[in-house]
Amino acid sequence: MRIWDIQPHFLCRKHLLGEHRELHALWNILTQGKKGYQNHPETCRWKEKLRALYNRHEQLVQELKARGYQHKSPLNSELATGQDFQDEYIDSIEVQKQILKDKDCPCLLFD
Template identity: 40%
Template sequence: MRMWLVDPEKMCRQHLLGEHVELHMLEGCLNKGKNISGFIENGFVDPTLLLPRHDELAREMEERGYNHCSPVGKIPQTLQKGHIDPAANRVELCRRCAECTERFSNP
């Protein structure tokens, strides 16, 4: 599970949809009370940003005409804060993906 927290408009289809799916996995983990401290310590997820990030990605998906029919439901009220570095994630994402690289390099 990984939240990239980069500009959704710049993400390729695969990575936009991928992060969205992973947010719903995170939702599932939180509701099942699973231990995700490894993901938090490694800067991969920030549960406190689940809802706003999900809605931001969902808006972009709708904007592009992709299907979105999965709102985030009820999640625990107390969430552990994470520490994600979006600038480093952008570099990592572009290292992995030619299409994201192209999108991010166009204004």
Template identity: 55%
Template sequence: MRIWDIDPGYLNRQSLLGEHRELHAIFVVLTQHKKGYAAHPETRRWKGHLAALGKRHDLLVEEMRLRGYNHHSPLPVVTGEIKWPKTFIDPPHAQFAILQEKYRDKEPGRIPLPSSARQLWAQHKYSVLARDTRLYKIIGPWLAATDNPLRFRALAKILVRTLRFPPAAGRLQNGLDHMWGYVSHLAGRSGSKQSPRQLLQLTRELAASGNIAYLLASTALGEVGAWMAPQPLSTALDAHMATGEGDKYALGYQPPF
């Protein structure tokens, strides 16, 4: 039983769906005081952190939907402040090593497992930009000086902790605008009149259809959606069809990850 701390984009299909299933099991143990797995370290780690467990569920579901997987098992709504566990079963840098071994000769996740701190940073840049512009400006020069296992270890923990904060509206828009810059030439129209949710969805679709590798390997392509308010269905459909490619997606087009 494991709840990962790194972004769900690194998980392959089996691990992603497996974590979703195990998260539900932990939630039941904690809310219904079941004995099964009550003494498991992962269960104990999340005791008193139900709102954060619910947010991790949101992140898993957002990644599942990005990959075209169906989701029909919502968690009960948990109110209150989101307080994340202070401890890790394995530190973030070690979680990448675990997956590296686990996925040997197996299908990978959406995002390639990073082999250096610079690659790890490239995958997280827009997630950080959507939260902390000062940190965004610091990390690049810090890694330009040197890229070694110690910096990978430190950066992995910094990124996990940073992505646990909700993006402020203005910074979120800034991150989305930077991502939009990679696909705007494919849209044939401006993204300025789109809501954040619409802009993210359109960016996802264009990144997939245009095979924009940098965005497809970005944590922000998935995770920022988990922090947005759900979009009304009618608005979503209008925006979807307005791309001129609504029929293609309605007929079952799946992104290449």
């Protein structure tokens, strides 16, 4: 499970769609008390930051639409509480960029 901290326009199709899918799974864990991945580091860093997670989802949706995708899975904005920005990282932005560069995918170059 990974929610990137990199602007969505840098992500290739695979990573953009994958993050969107995982964000929905994470949202359900946090808002519905689902047990799966409840103690995963990615889940833990978003606890009490549902507004930030909601904002990330909106960024992903904007990029999905810019690429011609239809989006039909909105999040409930009433559940978007807590801190409105993410200030905890599992990997720094630079490490995240390197992880993407090392993958065999067409993610855009960052430098």
